[in-house]
Amino acid sequence: MTGLYIHIPFCKQKCKYCDFVSFSGMENLTDQYIDALENEARRFCGEKIDTVFIGGGTPTVLTAKQLRRIVGMCFNLFDISNEYEFTIEANPGTLDDDKISSALGGGVNRISVGVQSFNDNELRRIGRIHNAETAYNTICHLKKMGFDNINVDLMTALPSQTEQSLMSTLKTVAELPVKHISAYSLIIEEGTPIAKEYDAGVLDIPDEDTERSMYNTAADILKSNGFLQYEISNFAVSGFECRHNIKYWTAEKYIGLGAAAHSYDGKNRYFNTSDIKAYLQGAPREKVILTEQDRISEFIITGLRMISGIDENVFLEKFGKKFDRLYGAELNKFISMGLMTYDNGRYALTPRGIDVSNSILCEFV
Numbered sequence: 001m002t003g004l005y006i007h008i009p010f011c012k013q014k015c016k017y018c019d020f021v022s023f024s025g026m027e028n029l030t031d032q033y034i035d036a037l038e039n040e041a042r043r044f045c046g047e048k049i050d051t052v053f054i055g056g057g058t059p060t061v062l063t064a065k066q067l068r069r070i071v072g073m074c075f076n077l078f079d080i081s082n083e084y085e086f087t088i089e090a091n092p093g094t095l096d097d098d099k100i101s102s103a104l105g106g107g108v109n110r111i112s113v114g115v116q117s118f119n120d121n122e123l124r125r126i127g128r129i130h131n132a133e134t135a136y137n138t139i140c141h142l143k144k145m146g147f148d149n150i151n152v153d154l155m156t157a158l159p160s161q162t163e164q165s166l167m168s169t170l171k172t173v174a175e176l177p178v179k180h181i182s183a184y185s186l187i188i189e190e191g192t193p194i195a196k197e198y199d200a201g202v203l204d205i206p207d208e209d210t211e212r213s214m215y216n217t218a219a220d221i222l223k224s225n226g227f228l229q230y231e232i233s234n235f236a237v238s239g240f241e242c243r244h245n246i247k248y249w250t251a252e253k254y255i256g257l258g259a260a261a262h263s264y265d266g267k268n269r270y271f272n273t274s275d276i277k278a279y280l281q282g283a284p285r286e287k288v289i290l291t292e293q294d295r296i297s298e299f300i301i302t303g304l305r306m307i308s309g310i311d312e313n314v315f316l317e318k319f320g321k322k323f324d325r326l327y328g329a330e331l332n333k334f335i336s337m338g339l340m341t342y343d344n345g346r347y348a349l350t351p352r353g354i355d356v357s358n359s360i361l362c363e364f365v
């Protein structure tokens, strides 16, 4: 079945590192934006969907009424399977009981909270609107209100972050009622305020070796607290892996609605304009034709990020070609270097391979 992604490009305030398509101070456009989403969704009416992900931006800057409208639209226009996963992204400081009840009552069954850190200084340095206490209380409250499947997004390699402060954040997460944790490193994106600090040489971010060590510490602590690593940056209590994101990593089909959203129909990719005003005026999406080699490269890059790796039978089924016929030299080289394993028909990165995953993946492109 297909996944459905809905992009809500509104935020209360722009974080210093953010280059996502999200805008602050545009709340006056939210109703119009939902109208445009509905128009776009009608084009896919009746599509069979088993995962929905409302992301952003910050979906929870919308009002409870607007959230009800979007969630209702999903169930009214699409054929949502009985066994669905329905995630909404939320940021601490933008939730209230009415919004939480609207999401839960509408059928949302997973919530992903952008915490990033439980250290107030680190949060301030990256321009988040919340502090550690608000984040902690938000998660406890979501659980109390009825959310059982809660994800927390964390970041590593933050300005002023140390291995010790990261450990303290992880210990705090581990005592909270969460089932899933994503931990991505801070990327310095061009044009962001944090990039200016970096260029000016005033950004005290960890060096590459410290960052690797932080990543491994994080993975160890999460594992010892019952979170299984199933993707390079994602950890979950068994059975709570994010089904929607797995669709991206295994090249399944998905429909993306909203400004800057993209879709994949199993063959080609489609991009919506990231210009919010053009989106509101119904700008057509752009089709990008993928060659078979494009699809194979993407499949390998995302597939090897999964800890279970790539199943050679799935590869054969998808592309009609044997994985080891196409990439025998690379696979043998990395296996002999101890960076990959071949087990039970699956090729996967080893922990050492994960440490140098970028250079390994480059050789498959």
Ligand code: SF4
Pocket: 010, 011, 012, 013, 014, 015, 018, 019, 020, 022, 056, 057, 058, 091, 114
């Ligand atoms: S909340 Fe997320 S999308 Fe919004 S500005 Fe911050 S990082 Fe960007």
